[in-house]
Amino acid sequence: MAEDKIVRKLVSDIVESNEAFLASEETKRQLNSLRMIVPLLLEKGIDNLDLSMFDQGTKTKLLEALGEEYERKGESELAIKVFVLAGSRDKLRQLGKHYESVGHISQAINCYRLASDENKLLELGYKSLEDGKIKDAMSAFVLVNDVDALAKVGDDCLEKQRWEIAVEIFRTIGAAEQLIVLGETCLAAREYQLAYNALEAADEKELLSSLGDACLVANKLELAKKSYESAGNHAMLQFIGENFKK
Secondary structure, three states, X not given: OHHHHHHHHHHHHHHXXXXXXXXXXXXXXXXXXXXXXXXXXXXXXXXXXXXXXXXHHHHHHHHHHHHHHHHHOOOHHHHHHHHHHHOOHHHHHHHHHHHHHOOOHHHHHHHHHHOOOHHHHHHHHHHHHHOOOHHHHHHHHHHOOOHHHHHHHHHHHHHOOOHHHHHHHHHHHOOHHHHHHHHHHHHHOOOXXXXXXXXXXXXXXXXXXXXXXXXXXXXXXXXXXXXXHHHOOHHHHHHHHHHOOO
16 A cells, blocks of 8 residues: 555656646647657667656656557556556546546456545446446445445445355445444354354454354364464363364
8 A cells, every 4th residue: 555655646746746737838849759758668668768868748748658659569567557657547547547438347446546636536437237247346445445435335245145255345434333344244154154254353351252152063173173263262262172172
C-alpha cells in the first residue's frame, strides 16, 4: 500500500507541474516536432531512455505519445507504465474505459487506481456488484475505503454462500457481528475451516470451542486443536493430548 501511495503521489506532482508548461504556443510547436522521434523511442525501449535534458512538461508529452503508441500496438502494461511516468491521469482513465468496454474489469480498476479516480472506482464497484462480479466489486471498494459498500458486498456473499469472500470482507472492515453470523452458518453447513476463519477473526471464544467439539466428532483433530487453542480451552487441549496421541 505504501508503494501504491508513492506512485499516485508521483502522478499528482507531475500533473501539477505541467499546467503552466502546456499553455505555451511555443511549447505546442516544439512538441509537434518531438513527436516525430517516437518511433526511435519505441525502438530504444522505455527502460533505456534518458530524457533528463528535457523539462518536465516536454518529458510528459513525449511519454504520452510513447504510451499511446504502446497502447496502439497492444502492449498495455507498457502503456500503463509510461502513462504513470508521464503523470497522465486522463490517459489512464481512457485506458480504464477501454478495459471496461472489453470486460477486463480488474485491469480497469488498476487504471482508475493509478489515476486516483475514486468516482470511477465507486461506479465500477457498484456495477460489478450488480453484475455478480463480487471480487472486482470488493477490489474497487477497498481502494476507496467505502466500508458501507464493502458491508453490502459481504452481505451479498453471505446470502449467495460465497463464504470465503465474505470472511475476507468482514475481516477487512472489522465486522465482528457479521463474522459471528457467518461462522455459525458455516458451522451448521459443516464447512469447518471457513467457520474457523470467521470465528477466529471475530475472537468468538465460545463458538470456537463449539467448533472444536464438532471437529473432534468429525475426526478433524488438527482443526479441533486450533479451535480450542484460539478459544483458550486448555482442558480440551489436554484431553486431546492425552487421548489422541499419535
